[in-house]
Amino acid sequence: xxxxxxxxxxxxxxxxxxxxxxxxxxxxxxxxxxxxxxxxxxxxxxxxxxxxxxxxxxxxxxxxxxxxxxxxxxxxxxxxxxxxxxxxxxxxxxxxxxxxxxxxxxxxxxxxxxxxxxxxxxxxxxxxxxxxxxxxxxxxxxxxxxxxxxxxxxxxxxxxxxxxxxxxxxxxxxxxxxxxxxxxxxxxxxxxxxxxxxxxxxxxxx
Amino acid sequence: xxxxxxxxxxxxxxxxxxxxxxxxxxxxxxxxxxxxxxxxxxxxxxxxxxxxxxxxxxxxxxxxxxxxxxxxxxxxxxxxxxxxxxxxxxxxxxxxxxxxxxxxxxxxxxxxxxxxxxxxxxxxxxxxxxxxxxxxxxxxxxxxxxxxxxxxxxxxxxxxxxxxxxxxxxxxxxxxxxxxxxxxxxxxxxxxxxxxxxxxxxxxxx
Amino acid sequence: xxxxxxxxxxxxxxxxxxxxxxxxxxxxxxxxxxxxxxxxxxxxxxxxxxxxxxxxxxxxxxxxxxxxxxxxxxxxxxxxxxxxxxxxxxxxxxxxxxxxxxxxxxxxxxxxxxxxxxxxxxxxxxxxxxxxxxxxxxxxxxxxxxxxxxxxxxxxxxxxxxxxxxxxxxxxxxxxxxxxxxxxxxxxxxxxxxxxxxxxxxxxxx
Amino acid sequence: xxxxxxxxxxxxxxxxxxxxxxxxxxxxxxxxxxxxxxxxxxxxxxxxxxxxxxxxxxxxxxxxxxxxxxxxxxxxxxxxxxxxxxxxxxxxxxxxxxxxxxxxxxxxxxxxxxxxxxxxxxxxxxxxxxxxxxxxxxxxxxxxxxxxxxxxxxxxxxxxxxxxxxxxxxxxxxxxxxxxxxxxxxxxxxxxxxxxxxxxxxxxxx
DNA sequence: GATGAATGAGGGTTCATTCAT
DNA sequence: GATGAATGAACCCTCATTCAT
Numbered sequence: 001x002x003x004x005x006x007x008x009x010x011x012x013x014x015x016x017x018x019x020x021x022x023x024x025x026x027x028x029x030x031x032x033x034x035x036x037x038x039x040x041x042x043x044x045x046x047x048x049x050x051x052x053x054x055x056x057x058x059x060x061x062x063x064x065x066x067x068x069x070x071x072x073x074x075x076x077x078x079x080x081x082x083x084x085x086x087x088x089x090x091x092x093x094x095x096x097x098x099x100x101x102x103x104x105x106x107x108x109x110x111x112x113x114x115x116x117x118x119x120x121x122x123x124x125x126x127x128x129x130x131x132x133x134x135x136x137x138x139x140x141x142x143x144x145x146x147x148x149x150x151x152x153x154x155x156x157x158x159x160x161x162x163x164x165x166x167x168x169x170x171x172x173x174x175x176x177x178x179x180x181x182x183x184x185x186x187x188x189x190x191x192x193x194x195x196x197x198x199x200x201x202x203x204x205x206x
Numbered sequence: 207x208x209x210x211x212x213x214x215x216x217x218x219x220x221x222x223x224x225x226x227x228x229x230x231x232x233x234x235x236x237x238x239x240x241x242x243x244x245x246x247x248x249x250x251x252x253x254x255x256x257x258x259x260x261x262x263x264x265x266x267x268x269x270x271x272x273x274x275x276x277x278x279x280x281x282x283x284x285x286x287x288x289x290x291x292x293x294x295x296x297x298x299x300x301x302x303x304x305x306x307x308x309x310x311x312x313x314x315x316x317x318x319x320x321x322x323x324x325x326x327x328x329x330x331x332x333x334x335x336x337x338x339x340x341x342x343x344x345x346x347x348x349x350x351x352x353x354x355x356x357x358x359x360x361x362x363x364x365x366x367x368x369x370x371x372x373x374x375x376x377x378x379x380x381x382x383x384x385x386x387x388x389x390x391x392x393x394x395x396x397x398x399x400x401x402x403x404x405x406x407x408x409x410x411x412x
Numbered sequence: 413x414x415x416x417x418x419x420x421x422x423x424x425x426x427x428x429x430x431x432x433x434x435x436x437x438x439x440x441x442x443x444x445x446x447x448x449x450x451x452x453x454x455x456x457x458x459x460x461x462x463x464x465x466x467x468x469x470x471x472x473x474x475x476x477x478x479x480x481x482x483x484x485x486x487x488x489x490x491x492x493x494x495x496x497x498x499x500x501x502x503x504x505x506x507x508x509x510x511x512x513x514x515x516x517x518x519x520x521x522x523x524x525x526x527x528x529x530x531x532x533x534x535x536x537x538x539x540x541x542x543x544x545x546x547x548x549x550x551x552x553x554x555x556x557x558x559x560x561x562x563x564x565x566x567x568x569x570x571x572x573x574x575x576x577x578x579x580x581x582x583x584x585x586x587x588x589x590x591x592x593x594x595x596x597x598x599x600x601x602x603x604x605x606x607x608x609x610x611x612x613x614x615x616x617x618x
Numbered sequence: 619x620x621x622x623x624x625x626x627x628x629x630x631x632x633x634x635x636x637x638x639x640x641x642x643x644x645x646x647x648x649x650x651x652x653x654x655x656x657x658x659x660x661x662x663x664x665x666x667x668x669x670x671x672x673x674x675x676x677x678x679x680x681x682x683x684x685x686x687x688x689x690x691x692x693x694x695x696x697x698x699x700x701x702x703x704x705x706x707x708x709x710x711x712x713x714x715x716x717x718x719x720x721x722x723x724x725x726x727x728x729x730x731x732x733x734x735x736x737x738x739x740x741x742x743x744x745x746x747x748x749x750x751x752x753x754x755x756x757x758x759x760x761x762x763x764x765x766x767x768x769x770x771x772x773x774x775x776x777x778x779x780x781x782x783x784x785x786x787x788x789x790x791x792x793x794x795x796x797x798x799x800x801x802x803x804x805x806x807x808x809x810x811x812x813x814x815x816x817x818x819x820x821x822x823x824x
Numbered sequence: 825g826a827t828g829a830a831t832g833a834g835g836g837t838t839c840a841t842t843c844a845t
Numbered sequence: 846g847a848t849g850a851a852t853g854a855a856c857c858c859t860c861a862t863t864c865a866t
Contacts, residue, residue: 005848008845013850034240034329037835048852053837089411123240123329133389147410156410163381163393163401164410170380171373178372183339187369195369203409204353204362204370205295219825244861254827259862417827420866425829446652446741449856460831465858501823535652535741545801548792559822568822575805575813576822578796579789586788587781595751599781607781615821616765616774616782617707631846656840666848671841 017055019045021069024062029112033063033120060124066113067121067128071135077106078138082145089155092146093201100193104176111180118177136169143168168200223261225251227275230268235318239269239326269330272319277341283312284344288351295361298352299407306399310382317386324383342375349374374406429467431457433481436474441524445475445532472536478525479533479540483547489518490550494557501567504558505613512605516588523592530589548581555580580612635673637663639687642680647730651681651738678742684731685739685746689753695724696756700763707773710764711819718811722794729798736795754787761786786818 023045027036038059042052056062081099086092107114122129144165150156175196178184184192229251233242244265248258262268287305292298313320328335350371356362381402384390390398435457439448450471454464468474493511498504519526534541556577562568587608590596596604641663645654656677660670674680699717704710725732740747762783768774793814796802802810 005845009849012845016850032329032331035331038837039835049836049854050838050852051850054850058836092410119328119335122325123238125238125241129325150410155412157408157412159405159410160393160401163390163398164405166380166384166390167377167402167405170378171376174372174376174379175369184369184372187366192369195366196373199365199370199373199409200405201409202363202411203405203407204298204356204365205408206361206363222826243859248828255829255861256827256863257825260825264861417866421828424866428829444741444743447743450858451856461833461857462831462859463829466829470857504822531740531747534737535650537650537653541737562822567824569820569824571817571822572805572813575793575802575810576817578792578802579814579817582789582792583785584788586784586791590784596781596784599778604781607778608785611777611782611785611818611821613821614775614823615817615819616710616768616777617820618773618775634847655838660849667840667850668842668848669846672846676840 016045016047016051019047020052020055020062021066025066025110025113028063028066028120029116032116033059033124063121063124064128067117067131070110070113070117071131074106074135075138078103078142082142085146085149087153089150089201092150092155093197095146096197096200097190097193100172100176100197101189103172104179104189104193107176108180115177115180136173139172140165140169171196171200219261222251222253222257225253226258226261226268227272231272231316231319231322234269234272234326235322238322239265239330266330269327270334273323273327273334273337276316276319276323277337280312280341281344284309284348288348291352291355293359295356295407298356298361299403301352302403302406303396303399306378306382306403307395309378310385310395310399313382314386321383321386342379345378346371346375377402377406428457428459428463431459432464432467432474433478437478437522437525437528440475440478440532441528444528445471445536475533475536476540479529479543482522482525482529483543486518486547487550490515490554494554497558497561499565501562501613504562504567505609507558508609508612509602509605512584512588512609513601515584516591516601516605519588520592527589527592548585551584552577552581583608583612631673634663634665634669637665638670638673638680639684643684643728643731646681646684646738647734650734651677651742681739681742682746685735685749688728688731688735689749692724692753693756696721696760700760703764703767705771707768707819710768710773711815713764714815714818715808715811718790718794718815719807721790722797722807722811725794726798733795733798754791757790758783758787789814789818 020041024036024041027040027044031040036059038052039049041059041062042049045051052062056065078099086095118132121132140162144161147156147159147161147165147168151158151161175184175192179189179192187195226247230242230247233246233250237246242265244258245255247265247268248255258268262271284305292301324338327338346368350367353362353365353367353371353374357364357367381390381398385395385398393401432453436448436453439452439456443452448471450464451461453471453474454461457463464474468477490511496507498507530544533544552574556573559568559571559573559577559580563570563573587596587604591601591604599607638659642654642659645658645662649658654677656670657667659677659680660667670680674683696717704713736750739750758780762779765774765777765779765783765786769776769779793802793810797807797810805813
């Protein structure tokens with residue numbers, strides 16, 4: 001077969017796959033993973049039922065594909081952060097604000113999928129559940145890297161860095177989720193993050 | 207029918223119901239809500255398939271019953287806390303440690319169900335999802351009550367109490383979950399909670 | 413549960429199973445194995461679709477059950493034959509006529525299933541194919557037992573007993589099948605078998 | 619279009635058709651008719667899915683084409699036999715050995731298809747089933763022609779020629795099948811056929 | 825009230841067939 | 846003419862729910 005032909009075919013196939021992925025995102029967000037039928041997805045994608053099975057083995061597979069795509073883009077963005085460590089308390093605070101704000105904005109881009117994913121993924125099966133935990137662990141690791149450095153450099157209070165990192169991630173996670181769900185109104189993201197970071201850096205002490 | 211007879215019948219029925227609830231807890235914990243069949247539950251409870259439907263309308267209903275039972279016992283324990291507010295920074299810190307430790311221990315009693323519940327409930331349906339949010343909001347409210355009081359009394363730093371309360375609950379939630387899942391090893395619960403509370407009260411500042 | 417109750421239940425279940433087996437026989441005979449849907453069988457049996465799956469895992473399983481039943485009854489009848497060996501040429505001839513006639517009559521009882529079975533079984537899968545071969549081999553074995561004995565006793569021509577036994581079974585098989593299919597008209601079974609046995613004993617020689 | 623062009627096209631089409639037929643033979647032999655998908659055939663033939671439908675209407679059609687080809691070549695070879703009838707008992711015996719050996723060798727050439735065909739064809743549908751019967755009937759007819767002649771000429775025992783011809787074909791059929799399946803080891807085809815023919819001519823009588 | 829066999833609607837999946845390229 | 850992606854009818858199978866005992 002001609003190369004051009006082959007290329008066109010591949011393109012058509014890719015488009016179909018993309019249509020399915022995008023449709024699935026929409027439907028999962030609307031109805032939740034467990035309440036979504038394959039027929040809902042293909043209807044949304046305007047393709048035949050069989051077309052779904054040419055591209056994915058089952059519902060779990062398309063959810064996994066969306067997850068992989070999401071995780072990849074997330075790690076791409078936050079992996080590099082570990083390269084530049086802050087050099088002072090102010091730096092540290094600023095970097096924290098930046099990172100959390102960036103993360104929130106990033107998640108906001110895929111808001112629908114993100115919210116669906118964190119709600120549904122733990123309930124899909126053990127494997128998925130684990131994977132969600134791993135993502136969080138990545139962020140705990142990153143937080144701990146910064147914190148260890150800050151303690152070593154002497155501009156952060158000595159503490160159990162692991163425990164505190166877990167706490168930081170828990171704080172951030174709930175904050176962002178509440179914000180994504182519009183539960184925290186009347187507050188700009190920037191301000192919200194600053195409040196939170198201030199709490200983390202200063203505590204409740206006078 | 208004689209009263210004695212009627213009483214015996216009622217008793218038998220209650221026992222069946224309890225057997226089903228306890229079986230459901232076990233099976234939900236083992237397999238997750240969505241991956242559990244009615245037939246799994248009745249098998250575990252050693253009763254007939256039809257017996258399930260004499261006691262609950264469907265799977266959702268038995269999960270809801272478990273949830274109600276759980277929430278009730280939780281609120282019973284933590285509702286009264288709002289009656290005694292701390293009078294000093296030290297009091298506040300101590301009360302926080304006590305409350306979080308107590309909560310962790312309480313949740314640990316029903317560990318299996320608790321972990322299953324927080325994983326699965328958000329994925330069951332909108333209503334359940336909301337109810338999980340409400341529980342958390344109860345704790346946010348409680349945290350805010352204390353915090354508002356502390357700020358008003360002048361022994362806590364002025365801050366956006368709502369935002370900080372959310373952060374506190376996020377911290378606590380992740381901490382306890384990690385502990386329940388045995389992800390945090392080598393640290394006694396008391397110590398763990400103290401580390402976390404210290405972080406909350408002192409921040410990272412030197 | 414009471415024993416009586418348990419017994420009644422079992423009886424009901426057995427009846428359902430029997431209804432399915434009998435329906436399957438009818439439908440397989442009418443439409444052939446490969447052209448039969450589960451829905452055809454349950455319709456013929458007047459039971460729900462799900463009932464089929466409570467009793468058999470799939471179409472192959474019910475065909476296998478019919479086969480097992482059939483083979484069992486067949487072997488029960490012909491196994492004992494190996495105990496009384498003929499003592500003379502006449503005995504041998506007479507026993508052969510008896511055995512083949514009996515076999516034909518036996519197969520005629522389940523005519524529909526038998527014809528379907530020998531047509532379809534080899535095409536179901538390797539395992540079934542093998543099993544059909546094994547049945548034939550049983551008869552080859554029996555024929556050889558008689559023949560070996562007759563040669564040893566000196567009232568049959570010396571020959572390659574294995575090859576000849578195969579030939580005998582081939583002969584008998586086609587004969588009976590043609591008769592079951594009413595392809596051989598105007599000839600009584602007894603006469604038919606005698607003609608065939610004469611051929612086997614006397615050959616074509618003058 | 620030029621004639622040359624047209625010819626080339628026709629040639630290409632023929633090659634494709636041949637490739638499909640040969641692929642189908644292979645796949646049918648390997649997996650059986652019912653267990654073969656169109657996609658298996660086109661994959662084996664290394665052509666596109668649509669190409670199959672330009673050459674055959676469906677799976678049955680390609681199986682029928684193979685069958686027609688096979689039957690044609692078979693009849694071509696055995697039709698002429700009816701022209702030279704044996705003139706003596708010895709001739710008759712010799713001709714029988716020759717014919718059966720030749721048939722076995724012929725079938726051995728297409729061993730895979732032959733075995734598949736006789737196993738699967740009866741299970742395809744009524745029409746196919748009938749056609750298999752017809753082939754056998756051809757051989758019965760041929761056998762009867764010879765036998766009638768031999769009886770008329772007085773060098774064969776008087777018998778029911780139809781019944782005996784059926785018996786002969788049954789014998790031969792099983793024999794050849796067993797041989798093709800390598801179930802009869804340690805015996806040369808020639809010897810095997812001679813044993814069988816001896817049995818047919820001499821019987822078991824001393 | 826308890827039972828568990830029976831039910832059948834509903835969803836998953838396959839694969840022969842079509843058709844735009 | 847050849848291609849292979851797309852199609853959807855058709856069938857399999859599960860499992861929540863019913864109901865006769």
